[in-house]
Amino acid sequence: MQMSDSKRRYEEIGMSQISLSRLEMYHGNLDAMPLLRAMILDEFKGRIGLISSFGADAALMLSLVSEVEPTTPVLFLETQKHFPQTLEYARDLSSRLNLTNVYWLKPDPDMVARIDPNGDLWSTQPNRCCWMRKVEPLNRAVEELGLTALITGRKRYQTPDRADMRTIELDDKGIFRINPIALWTRERQKQEIAARGLPEHPLVAKGYPSIGCQPCTAQVQAGQDERAGRWAHTIGIDNEQKVECGIHLPTGDVTNWSV
Numbered sequence: 603m604q605m606s607d608s609k610r611r612y613e614e615i616g617m618s619q620i621s622l623s624r625l626e627m628y629h630g631n632l633d634a635m636p637l638l639r640a641m642i643l644d645e646f647k648g649r650i651g652l653i654s655s656f657g658a659d660a661a662l663m664l665s666l667v668s669e670v671e672p673t674t675p676v677l678f679l680e681t682q683k684h685f686p687q688t689l690e691y692a693r694d695l696s697s698r699l700n701l702t703n704v705y706w707l708k709p710d711p712d713m714v715a716r717i718d719p720n721g722d723l724w725s726t727q728p729n730r731c732c733w734m735r736k737v738e739p740l741n742r743a744v745e746e747l748g749l750t751a752l753i754t755g756r757k758r759y760q761t762p763d764r765a766d767m768r769t770i771e772l773d774d775k776g777i778f779r780i781n782p783i784a785l786w787t788r789e790r791q792k793q794e795i796a797a798r799g800l801p802e803h804p805l806v807a808k809g810y811p812s813i814g815c816q817p818c819t820a821q822v823q824a825g826q827d828e829r830a831g832r833w834a835h836t837i838g839i840d841n842e843q844k845v846e847c848g849i850h851l852p853t854g855d856v857t858n859w860s861v
Contacts, residue, residue, distance in 0.1 A: 619772065621778075622771075622778070625645065625770050625778070626768070628640075629641070629645075629769075629770060630768070630769060630770055632769070633782075634666055634782035634783050634786070635670070635782075637769060638666055638667060638670045638753070638782050639670050641751060641753070641780050642670050642671050642753075643670065643671065645751075646750060646751040646778070649748060649749055649750045650675075650749060650750070650751040650752070650753065650780070651675035651676065651747065651749050651751075651752055651753070652664070652674055652675070652676045652677065652752070652754075653677050653740070653752050653754050653755075653849065654676050654677065654678055654755070655679070655813070655814070656688055656691055656692035656695060657688065657803060657812065657813040657814065658805075658806050658810065658811055658812050658828075659755065659791060659795070660695075660755060660803075661695055661795065661802075661803075662755065662783070662791060662794055662795050662798070662800065663753070663755035663782070663783065664676065664695055664699055664701065665699055665800055666782065666783075667753065668699040668700060668701055672699065672700045672701055672702055672703075673702050673703050674703065674753075675703045675749070676696075676703060676704040677707055677740060677743055677752075678692055678704060678705065678706050678707065679707050679735070679736045679739060679849070680706040680707060680708050681709065681735035681736060681815050682708060682714075682735070683721075683724065683735065683815035683816055683817060684815060684816060685805060685813065685816045685819075687804045687805050688803070688805075688813060690804075691801075691803050691804065692704075692706075694801070705743060707739040707740060707742075708739060709734050709735045709738070709739055710734075710739070713734055713738070714734065717730070717734060718731065718734065724815065724817050725835065726839070728818065728833060728835075728836050728844055729844065729848070729856070729859040730859050732847040732848050733856055733859035735815075736847050736848060737847070737848040737849055737856055737859070737860075738860070744777060750777060750778060751777065751778035751779075752777060752778070752779055752780065753780045753781075753782065754780070754781050754850065755783060756781050756784060756850065757786055757788075757791070758784055758785060759788055760828075760829060761845055761846075763846065764784075767781055768784065769781050769782060769785065773852070773853075774852050774853050774854070775853060808821070809821035809822055809823075810822065810831065811828035811829075811831075812828050812829045812832055814832055814833075814847070818832065818835065819832060820835075829845065832845070833845070
């Protein structure tokens with residue numbers, strides 16, 4: 603009898619849970635660089651990529667990965683709503699760090715034409731817009747590239763939802779999430795950026811300490827949380843400010859965002 607797709611997937615995730623325990627045992631306490639070396643050069647060789655926003659503090663993780671293996675796939679979600687400065691920054695950093703395998707992932711054009719013909723979906727249904735421009739393109743790329751692990755630059759200090767994040771995690775699709783600087787403080791991050799002489803995103807000096815899509819990113823006032831400018835307009839839509847685009851959330855949490 604042929605195994606059903608659901609049963610096969612269930613068994614694959616079960617095996618991934620076993621693998622997670624092993625990875626945590628051997629690598630869970632490693633600092634960023636040794637962890638990256640183990641994941642990129644050994645555990646997931648040829649099957650791992652870095653998710654990068656090319657945003658305010660993205661240069662550090664891009665630099666760390668380039669020091670280990672500059673051909674590592676870098677997945678940049680080119681939502682077609684970015685600031686022009688972000689696109690230029692992405693080109694400059696890619697060249698400066700000799701990143702030779704950067705994928706500019708764009709939303710499906712037919713889907714955009716059907717769902718967001720006027721380009722203003724962000725203003726009325728921000729979750730749906732994020733799913734179409736970020737979640738779906740990333741999921742598609744992971745499958746097409748055969749990736750089984752994704753590196754992120756997330757840190758615990760950024761949001762309450764990330765406060766308990768571990769350096770090695772497993773998502774509900776069976777994809778490993780490697781968070782090398784999850785435990786780093788803001789101060790250590792700044793020190794490492796300065797030590798490497800990495801260029802700052804040009805909008806940081808203009809009051810944008812966290813940068814996403816242009817229409818959904820506002821300047822932050824002195825004393826505010828650095829992510830206060832992300833999706834600030836959503837307070838008037840749902841009475842609760844949106845804090846995640848969806849690419850780091852469980853599948854069930856974003857199912858009703860889909861188109």
